[in-house]
Amino acid sequence: MDREMQLILDNFINNKDANDSELAMLIETDLDIDSELTIVLREKADKIRQSIYGKDVYIRGLIEFTNYCKNNCYYCGIRCGNVKVNRYRLTKEEILECCREGYELGFRTFVLQGGEDMYYTDDIICDIVSSIRTLYTDVAITLSIGEKSKESYESYYKAGANRYLLRHETATDEHYRRLHPKELAFETRKKCLYNLKEIGYQVGAGFMVGSPYQTTENLVADLRFLQELQPDMIGIGPFIPHNETPFADAKQGGLELTLRMLSILRIMFPYALLPSTTALGTIHPSGRELGLKAGANVVMPNLSPVGVRKLYELYENKICTGDEAAECKICLEKRVENAGYKIVTDRGDVKKEYK
């Protein structure tokens, strides 16, 4: 490492921030997994993570309840323009069955994720949420169903939802427009995220790493946006192309860059809940273990019925689409242990408001 980089690194580690050009250098310099810079950032991130969360890894049971979507995001495999998708919807009973199985396995957070499917009106969503809430008083219920009005978000919250995941995808307007059709705008996303926060949800934002046209400056803008929003959760994973999308031939996001971003996020947002994502596990056999070592502290195994898992294909070659929930949990437990951490039975709330 040259002297300039050493000074930037020392300052970043001590002050947990850097100016924009320094951040850009921290993001893109010496990305190898065993470079001195990578190791120092990773070790610092792990130290911070352990000082707050110990060796605990929180699990979230992911229930992908619909792959219908009215949106046509250029990167996503379940975009409405993909006519080759076999579409499905889970009934309330099927969703409750996933929760029952999950609860027995030790899950204390259920994440209901889906495309923006208008079949599920606010009344239906509220009915599903309140049914889960009545059966399980000690779980966190997380929704990840896209952009809605503030009134809709309020109704879900009143029905018993506690958390909401809505990745901001990219905090640069121009880049946002290159990833989405013109009906979708970063301003709207941002408004949704602030509405969710105001209502009282624990909020998760995040972005894809290596999405088409992404520059280092875009990533710096993502970090600045997150500093402004102060979310409780930050979900990142590599972009992975899907054949039936306009980005079929685009390059996949890098393992090393994703790991670097995780370490930087942990240092800048010590208390954040950072998942080591399925996308990371998809691009490398030990992706999720490496993610945990780089600063992540959450994993999100799939609780969806095995019969529909392959159909929720946001990107190609998605892992864990063939296993039962119980198998998924055992496999992940081993992986987490191999990485030096342990899965706990816990809601896994954010430890503190880090304002």
Ligand code: SAH
């Ligand atoms: N409809 C919900 C859920 C979207 S899927 C919503 O709008 O929030 C969850 C996340 O998967 C997205 O936010 C996106 O960041 C990610 N994703 C979608 N397509 C992807 C791809 N091709 N590669 C990697 N991640 C992708």
